[in-house]
Amino acid sequence: MSLIDHYAVFGSPIKHSKSPRIHKLFAKQTQQAIIYDAQEVSAEQFNYSTSNFFKQGGKGLNCTLPLKELAWGYADIKTERAELSKAVNTLTLQSDGSILGDNTDGVGLLTDLMKNHEVNLANANVLILGAGGASRGIILPILEQNVASLVIANRTVDKAIHLANEFTLKGTIKGCGFNDLTNQQFNLIINATSSSLSNDTPPLPEHLLYKNGVCYDLAYGNEPTTFVRWGQKNRALKNLDGLGMLVEQAAEAFFIWRGVRPNTQEVIALLNTERG
Numbered sequence: 001m002s003l004i005d006h007y008a009v010f011g012s013p014i015k016h017s018k019s020p021r022i023h024k025l026f027a028k029q030t031q032q033a034i035i036y037d038a039q040e041v042s043a044e045q046f047n048y049s050t051s052n053f054f055k056q057g058g059k060g061l062n063c064t065l066p067l068k069e070l071a072w073g074y075a076d077i078k079t080e081r082a083e084l085s086k087a088v089n090t091l092t093l094q095s096d097g098s099i100l101g102d103n104t105d106g107v108g109l110l111t112d113l114m115k116n117h118e119v120n121l122a123n124a125n126v127l128i129l130g131a132g133g134a135s136r137g138i139i140l141p142i143l144e145q146n147v148a149s150l151v152i153a154n155r156t157v158d159k160a161i162h163l164a165n166e167f168t169l170k171g172t173i174k175g176c177g178f179n180d181l182t183n184q185q186f187n188l189i190i191n192a193t194s195s196s197l198s199n200d201t202p203p204l205p206e207h208l209l210y211k212n213g214v215c216y217d218l219a220y221g222n223e224p225t226t227f228v229r230w231g232q233k234n235r236a237l238k239n240l241d242g243l244g245m246l247v248e249q250a251a252e253a254f255f256i257w258r259g260v261r262p263n264t265q266e267v268i269a270l271l272n273t274e275r276g
């Protein structure tokens with residue numbers, strides 16, 4: 001067993017994950033001695049690999065695609081935000097030996113949007129594209145910002161309607177298909193589909209964005225994603241991708257594990273410089 005606390009990110013594919021880099025930068029900045037590595041773990045291997053990791057003295061895990069729902073099932077106890085989102089991205093070994101599951105994606109997105117980019121969500125009409133795990137994690141934190149309305153639009157319409165129905169007690173929310181968006185306008189459109197990964201964009205009607213509206217793609221890449229390009233074409237005031245959210249959700253996990261808040265601005269600036 002190592003004397004240095006061990007953390008890791010599990011997922012598949014994991015080769016291109018920036019999480020080890022981000023956590024190493026946080027550790028250096030805050031003078032914390034930790035090991036953080038990335039491990040290729042499939043859904044089938046998840047339970048075995050996770051038990052093994054903690055048995056061998058691991059202190060905390062980040063879980064990414066396709067493991068967030070499995071991590072939710074694995075955790076002994078969960079925070080409220082994780083419980084409701086049915087997805088966990090951070091597992092932490094507690095002093096009594098139990099595993100705490102949390103979801104830092106929502107707070108990561110909100111910090112990036114509201115603090116880093118000064119986007120005000122109060123009274124905004126917000127549209128989320130996609131009804132998978134990525135959408136689940138961000139719905140509640142958005143509704144808590146007193147938005148005027150939240151619409152979830154998805155290729156498979158039933159999934160959007162079911163997902164929205166889970167949150168009707170928490171705010172004004174409805175689910176629909178892309179075709180139903182005609183004649184509607186939004187202040188903020190968030191792409192939570194995995195369409196960017198296949199260089200695709202959901203079929204969206206024209207004039208969907210209010211003047212001075214903002215587009216945010218949860219995905220990121222070295223080149224602008226297809227949704228970021230859609231936002232540019234549709235004259236979004238701000239066109240953001242998920243790099244800032246990635247760093248902010250990591251910072252929240254780091255805080256849970258180490259009790260120290262790293263300076264995220266420095267790390268975001270460095271990663272942005274590196275991708276040109």
Ligand code: ATR
Pocket residue numbers: 065129130131132133134135154155156159192193194195198200201202203
């Ligand atoms: P994640 O956990 O990343 O959300 P997921 O649960 O597989 O992944 O969900 C992927 C989401 O992207 C779904 O909403 C999916 O739409 P369907 O529910 O209809 O499958 C959406 N998606 C993926 N590729 C898409 C594409 N090319 N166009 C539109 N939506 C797409």
